Amino acid sequence: METGKGIWELIHPKLKIFSWLLVRWRLLTNVHRVYRHLTMNPKCKHCPGNLSLMIHLFRDTCHLEWLLPLLGQ
Numbered sequence: 001m002e003t004g005k006g007i008w009e010l011i012h013p014k015l016k017i018f019s020w021l022l023v024r025w026r027l028l029t030n031v032h033r034v035y036r037h038l039t040m041n042p043k044c045k046h047c048p049g050n051l052s053l054m055i056h057l058f059r060d061t062c063h064l065e066w067l068l069p070l071l072g073q
């Protein structure tokens, strides 16, 4: 049995990167993109009344319709 391999070998590289960024609160939201001058609009693309922050993406129920299929629900 090789060392250094395990369940992480079965996970898609994009999901690994996403998970790594998520647990470190480093996902690039529109608020962060405004700070870096990559966009001028800090609002959420799906619900323009809210700022695009990580807490908004994972706490507010308006994003469950696209999040649940990613989780296999």
Ligand SMILES: [Zn+2]
Pocket (backbone or CB within 6 Å): 044, 045, 046, 047, 048, 050, 056, 062, 063
């Ligand atoms: Zn939103």
